[in-house]
Amino acid sequence: MVKRAFQKVGSIYYFATHQNREQMNKFLSQLSPTEVFELFLVLQEFSNFKSCLPEDEQSNLVIANCYLWFQDIIGEWFSVAQTKIKGRIFFALEHDRELNTQPTGIVIDLFDEGAKNKNSKLPPPPPLSRMKYSSSAIDTVQALNQLKEFWYQLMWPDKYTSAPYILSIVEAIAAGVVLYSNLLWKRLRNDPSCFNAKAHFLMTRKAVLYMNNLEYALSGLKHLEADLDFEGIIQAVKRKDDTIVAEEWRTKLKNPVQEAQEHVRVMIQCFVRSVAHHMNYKIRKLMFHLAWGPEKLEPEKSIAPLLEYLERIFSQLRPAFLHTTFQRLVQAAWIKVLLEYSSTSIKNTKPVYQERPRFFRNLYISLSILSEFFLGDVAMLPLEELQCQIYKSVEREIRIHQSDTFPLIEYYFFSRAEEQFNSREAPLGYLTVRPHYDGKRNTVFVEVMNAKGLLPCDPNGLSDPFVILQLVPRHLFPNTPVHKTTIHMKTLNPIFMESFEWPVYPEQRRNRGAAINFIVMDYDYMRKNDFEGEAYYPLYKMIDIGESARTPEPVELILTCPNFKSDILIALGKRTWNREALRCVSAEKKKS
Numbered sequence: 001m002v003k004r005a006f007q008k009v010g011s012i013y014y015f016a017t018h019q020n021r022e023q024m025n026k027f028l029s030q031l032s033p034t035e036v037f038e039l040f041l042v043l044q045e046f047s048n049f050k051s052c053l054p055e056d057e058q059s060n061l062v063i064a065n066c067y068l069w070f071q072d073i074i075g076e077w078f079s080v081a082q083t084k085i086k087g088r089i090f091f092a093l094e095h096d097r098e099l100n101t102q103p104t105g106i107v108i109d110l111f112d113e114g115a116k117n118k119n120s121k122l123p124p125p126p127p128l129s130r131m132k133y134s135s136s137a138i139d140t141v142q143a144l145n146q147l148k149e150f151w152y153q154l155m156w157p158d159k160y161t162s163a164p165y166i167l168s169i170v171e172a173i174a175a176g177v178v179l180y181s182n183l184l185w186k187r188l189r190n191d192p193s194c195f196n197a198k199a200h201f202l203m204t205r206k207a208v209l210y211m212n213n214l215e216y217a218l219s220g221l222k223h224l225e226a227d228l229d230f231e232g233i234i235q236a237v238k239r240k241d242d243t244i245v246a247e248e249w250r251t252k253l254k255n256p257v258q259e260a261q262e263h264v265r266v267m268i269q270c271f272v273r274s275v276a277h278h279m280n281y282k283i284r285k286l287m288f289h290l291a292w293g294p295e296k297l298e299p300e301k302s303i304a305p306l307l308e309y310l311e312r313i314f315s316q317l318r319p320a321f322l323h324t325t326f327q328r329l330v331q332a333a334w335i336k337v338l339l340e341y342s343s344t345s346i347k348n349t350k351p352v353y354q355e356r357p358r359f360f361r362n363l364y365i366s367l368s369i370l371s372e373f374f375l376g377d378v379a380m381l382p383l384e385e386l387q388c389q390i391y392k393s394v395e396r397e398i399r400i401h402q403s404d405t406f407p408l409i410e411y412y413f414f415s416r417a418e419e420q421f422n423s424r425e426a427p428l429g430y431l432t433v434r435p436h437y438d439g440k441r442n443t444v445f446v447e448v449m450n451a452k453g454l455l456p457c458d459p460n461g462l463s464d465p466f467v468i469l470q471l472v473p474r475h476l477f478p479n480t481p482v483h484k485t486t487i488h489m490k491t492l493n494p495i496f497m498e499s500f501e502w503p504v505y506p507e508q509r510r511n512r513g514a515a516i517n518f519i520v521m522d523y524d525y526m527r528k529n530d531f532e533g534e535a536y537y538p539l540y541k542m543i544d545i546g547e548s549a550r551t552p553e554p555v556e557l558i559l560t561c562p563n564f565k566s567d568i569l570i571a572l573g574k575r576t577w578n579r580e581a582l583r584c585v586s587a588e589k590k591k592s
Helices: 002-009 018-028 033-052 062-094 097-101 135-154 159-189 205-219 230-240 243-292 304-320 323-347 357-375 389-402 405-422 506-510 567-573 579-589
Strands: 430-438 443-452 465-472 495-503 515-522 530-538 555-558
Touching: 062 135, 062 159, 097 135, 097 205, 135 159, 135 205, 159 205, 159 230, 159 243, 205 243, 205 323, 230 243, 243 304, 243 323, 243 357, 304 323, 304 357, 323 357, 323 389, 357 389, 389 567, 405 515, 405 530, 405 567, 405 579, 430 515, 430 530, 443 465, 443 515, 465 495, 530 555, 567 579
Parallel strands: none
Antiparallel strands: 430 443, 430 555, 443 495, 465 515, 515 530
16 A cells, blocks of 8 residues: 555655645545555654655655645545544433433432431432443543544644644534533433422432533533644744734634533533522521621621531532532532622611611621631632622622721721822822921921812813812811912912921821822802812821931822712711711712
8 A cells, every 4th residue: 555655656746736636635535544544654654764864855855745645635534523423422422321311319408408307207318429420421522532632643743734624623622512512401401300390400410410411521622722732833823924814823723612611601500500599598598697696696606507508518519510510509609698798788788877887797707707618628619719709899898887987987098099099090180299207396298389280160261279288087187277278360280389287196197098188179259169189198108307318209199089989988978877977978078
């Protein structure tokens, strides 16, 4: 066979012509697929001996590029392989003994009936087998992996020309995963033993197998990008063509994988949501007792029943499911718990006429305990998944409401200053000041230098600006005076050059919420003065000229306005029992 091949190709001097390609295809079509594969391997091995020749002779050898003679036939191989894979998937499902004959029955008690009926003689759930997925999932993934193994055996030497074949392999594997998942999902939906009367999934052995099979099939796509060296192919295309073509190939290679992964994840998440729905009844009931139990009860004791329930359920889920599915279920349960916390918090943050700090403090402590549980050995939820956006929102909401009023006001002004310094846009203009602190005299000094880019507030397109200066929060500086600059008429860029000072003790200066509040106003003789914008400068950031030889530099502050949708300001506004909270909110609203 090899001799015939060399006789046939011996007269070919330039293998890449259309005519020679047709000759090779005609010759190869006379051979069986096995003979073609053997011929390819023999020629590849023979071409490796070119390394024994001088380098200048190696490039002139036609045999060095013999792999290109097989371009068309290899493309046909992959088309045939894709068809055969479909047949293997159908066959694997039809002969999956566990899916077809495994007895049904509830294997995980999501409603915790066993704990409720400790003295009952309910039969124990049927034991789970050691294997978490069935033969059809194994056969499907093996069939898909054989495509990769076949490609490895070819040892195709050129990344650039391999791109179409890699794409064929990727599309075949992705299509195989989607086909298997669709067939599995259809069987699951048609299996009445896996659903209750309300069309929610039941935790039967079959349902567990279906989900594990889906997850196992999904794992067949996990390392595809690295296994087939997508990046190497993309870089080869980039060197041969250009960046645009290379990025087009990146999209072609990655899209089938991503679309198949998303397709299967949607199915798995449908099951996960159903499991979380079953758990929600018990979680809500236990959260009610946690929230509305005696306030004097320690949070560690009030949270114990919920922790015990979750531990029992997770101890059953963990051995039943693959680790990835188990993590999805734990994440869904965590979201349900967080939503119950949010609901409980909202119900207790409506304006009332009595303070409930202990309630929110207990809620906050119990949330911390639950977080540690979900990070622990039972749930094993990764930190990045635990600290999801819902968690951050709920944790912040409860933390704000459990804070005492004075620290919360201080945190509000600290946040306003941080937002201002992190801002990159200044639609209201700028204010330039030179602040510093004299530790020897315990005095804060500030020079208001100028403003620029103010918005016009008068019909003439100008303003009559002046600046109000005050130390905030007022409960830290109850007796300090409020200063004002002179009014500068008809200008949007006033130059003030005025200095002010306040007595401030070191412990007051060290408070992170203490700041100078600069309020730029437009003077109006007949009506109320108009608010132009405001800025903050924290006292802790000031240079102490008593300790430093440096001269304080001017600071350009971005003018901003209060955010009346701020969760801190809203929380303060709901504290109708607290005069200081209402005074702070009232002062902020006057700036509108």
